[in-house]
Amino acid sequence: MTQLKLRSGFTFDVTNLYGPKAVTEEEVKAFEPVYTKAHEAVMNMRKTGIMPGHLSKDGEPEEVLFPQLPYIEEGNINSPERIFALEELARTTRNRVDTVVFLGIGGSYLGGKVLFDVQCGEFWNLKSTEERKGFPKAFFAGNNVDSHKMTGLIHFLKADSHTKPNYTVMAVVISKSGSTIEPMSNYMVLKQAMNDAGIALETVAVTDPHDGGEKETLLHGLAKKSGWPIFYVPDGVGGRFSVFSEVGLIVGALTGFDIRQFLDGARDMDHACQNPDIWQNPALLNSVLKFLAGKNHGRDLEVLMPYADNLKSLSEWYIQLLAESLGKRLDKQGNVVNYGRTPIVAVGTTDMHAQTQEHQEGPQDKVVQFVSVENWPDDVTVPHLYDEYPKLAAFSGLPLSQILEAARSSNAEALAGDGRPSANYILPALTPYHLGELMFMLCLSIAYEGEYANVDAFNQPGVEVYKKFLGGRLKKLQEK
Numbered sequence: 001m002t003q004l005k006l007r008s009g010f011t012f013d014v015t016n017l018y019g020p021k022a023v024t025e026e027e028v029k030a031f032e033p034v035y036t037k038a039h040e041a042v043m044n045m046r047k048t049g050i051m052p053g054h055l056s057k058d059g060e061p062e063e064v065l066f067p068q069l070p071y072i073e074e075g076n077i078n079s080p081e082r083i084f085a086l087e088e089l090a091r092t093t094r095n096r097v098d099t100v101v102f103l104g105i106g107g108s109y110l111g112g113k114v115l116f117d118v119q120c121g122e123f124w125n126l127k128s129t130e131e132r133k134g135f136p137k138a139f140f141a142g143n144n145v146d147s148h149k150m151t152g153l154i155h156f157l158k159a160d161s162h163t164k165p166n167y168t169v170m171a172v173v174i175s176k177s178g179s180t181i182e183p184m185s186n187y188m189v190l191k192q193a194m195n196d197a198g199i200a201l202e203t204v205a206v207t208d209p210h211d212g213g214e215k216e217t218l219l220h221g222l223a224k225k226s227g228w229p230i231f232y233v234p235d236g237v238g239g240r241f242s243v244f245s246e247v248g249l250i251v252g253a254l255t256g257f258d259i260r261q262f263l264d265g266a267r268d269m270d271h272a273c274q275n276p277d278i279w280q281n282p283a284l285l286n287s288v289l290k291f292l293a294g295k296n297h298g299r300d301l302e303v304l305m306p307y308a309d310n311l312k313s314l315s316e317w318y319i320q321l322l323a324e325s326l327g328k329r330l331d332k333q334g335n336v337v338n339y340g341r342t343p344i345v346a347v348g349t350t351d352m353h354a355q356t357q358e359h360q361e362g363p364q365d366k367v368v369q370f371v372s373v374e375n376w377p378d379d380v381t382v383p384h385l386y387d388e389y390p391k392l393a394a395f396s397g398l399p400l401s402q403i404l405e406a407a408r409s410s411n412a413e414a415l416a417g418d419g420r421p422s423a424n425y426i427l428p429a430l431t432p433y434h435l436g437e438l439m440f441m442l443c444l445s446i447a448y449e450g451e452y453a454n455v456d457a458f459n460q461p462g463v464e465v466y467k468k469f470l471g472g473r474l475k476k477l478q479e480k
C-alpha cells in the first residue's frame with residue numbers, strides 16, 4: 001500500500017496510481033524540478049497574493065487570496081468580526097425564519113450546496129423544526145432558469161405558509177458580479193410571488209464589497225438602497241475558490257454546519273501543504289500524479305467518485321474547480337495549448353451500475369478518484385431476514401458501510417487488474433473538519449497544476465464568449 005496519511009487521519013491512498021503500472025517513481029523524480037518550482041510559486045502566492053501571469057477579466061493583474069481564507073485573523077478576509085457577523089445572522093434567523101432560499105450559480109452555489117448536503121442531507125425539509133434545531137428549511141433556486149422548478153418552489157412555499165402564522169422566507173442572493181441572470185431572474189420571480197401571496201420575504205445579499213463608484217455591483221447598490229444586510233465575496237477570491245469565504249459559509253451558518261471546524265480543517269491542510277516534500281504534501285502529490293497521468297499516459301479524464309450520497313455535490317463542485325481553472329486555450333505566454341483535464345461526476349455504488357462498464361472497458365483515458373468515509377456514526381446492519389436465500393444471506397448481518405467499502409475496493413481492484421489507475425481520498429468521518437481538509441486540498445492541487453500546465457488557473461475567459469451571444473438574443477426578445 002502506498003499512502004500519505006496526515007495526523008488528522010486524512011489519507012491519500014495512491015497504491016493504484018503510483019507504481020510500475022501507472023505513474024512511475026522515475027517519472028515523478030524527473031518531474032521534481034517542475035513541481036518544486038510550482039511549490040515555490042504557490043508558497044509565494046500565499047505570502048503575497050501574487051501568482052505571476054494571472055490577470056482579471058479586464059486584463060489587469062489581480063491578487064489570488066483564497067489561501068488566506070482558512071485563517072480567522074484581524075485584517076484577513078475572514079476576520080473574527082466577519083465570522084461573528086455570519087454567526088449572528090444564523091442566531092437571529094434560527095427559530096424565526098421558516099425557509100431560506102439560496103439563489104446563486106457556479107461558484108456562488110456549488111460549494112454551499114456541498115456544505116448543505118453534508119450537514120442536512122436529503123430529508124432536511126421533511127424534518128420538524130425541532131429536528132432541524134430551529135434552523136430553517138432550505139432550497140437552492142438560482143442555479144438555472146427553469147420555470148418548472150421555480151413554480152414548484154413557489155407552490156411549496158404557499159402551501160407551507162398556511163401551516164403557521166407569520167411564516168417568513170429569507171432569500172439569500174449570492175453573486176460576486178452582482179447581476180448574473182440566473183440568480184437575479186429567479187429572485188425577481190420569487191419576490192413578486194411572495195408579495196402577491198402576502199408571505200413575508202427578507203433578503204440578504206452576498207456580493208463584491210465595493211461601495212459606490214464604477215466597481216460597485218448592481219446587487220450591492222440594490223441591497224444598500226433596499227436596506228438588505230450585505231455579506232461579501234471580495235476581490236481576489238474567485239467563485240470556484242469561494243466556499244471558504246462568506247459565499248459558502250453563509251449556507252453553512254444558516255443550516256447549522258460548523259463553519260469554524262470547516263475552516264480549521266482547511267487551515268490544517270494548508271499547513272501540511274506548505275511542506276515541499278511530495279510525500280508529506282497531499283496537494284502536491286495529488287496534482288503531480290494527476291498531471292503526469294494525463295501528460296504521459298493519456299489519462300486526461302478524472303472521474304470523482306465519492307462513495308457517499310451526500311458527497312455527490314462535492315463531485316459537482318469539483319467539476320467547476322477543475323474545468324474552469326485548467327481548461328484553457330492559451331498558456332501564460334499567449335501560445336495556444338488547449339489544456340484541460342475533463343472532470344466526470346460519479347457516485348458509488350450508484351454509478352457502478354451505470355458508468356463502471358465504461359470505466360472498466362472503454363478508452364484508457366481516465367483516472368478514477370474515489371472518496372471513502374471510514375466511520376459512519378449512523379451505520380445500519382442488514383438484518384438476517386431471508387437466510388434461506390444464499391444470495392441474500394451473503395450480505396445479511398453486515399453493516400451497510402462495510403458493503404459500501406467492499407464495493408469500492410472491488411471496483412479499484414477490477415480497474416487495476418486491467419492496468420486502469422485509481423486513487424482514494426479517505427476521510428476518517430464525514431465531518432466539517434475533514435470536508436474542509438479535502439476541499440482545501442483540491443483547491444491547492446488545482447493551483448499547482450495550473451503551474452505545471454503553465455496556464456492561468458484563476459481566470460475564465462471562455463465563459464465570456466457565449467455571454468455576448470446571450471446578451472444579443474435577450475435584446476432581440478425584448479424588442480419583439
Ligand SMILES: O=P(O)(O)OC[C@H]1O[C@H](O)[C@H](O)[C@@H](O)[C@@H]1O
Nearest residue numbers: 106107108175176177180239463
Ligand atoms: O457569482 P457570480 O458573479 O454570479 O458568478 C457565478 C458564476 O458565473 C460565471 O459564469 C463564471 O464562469 C463562474 O466562475 C461563476 O462562479
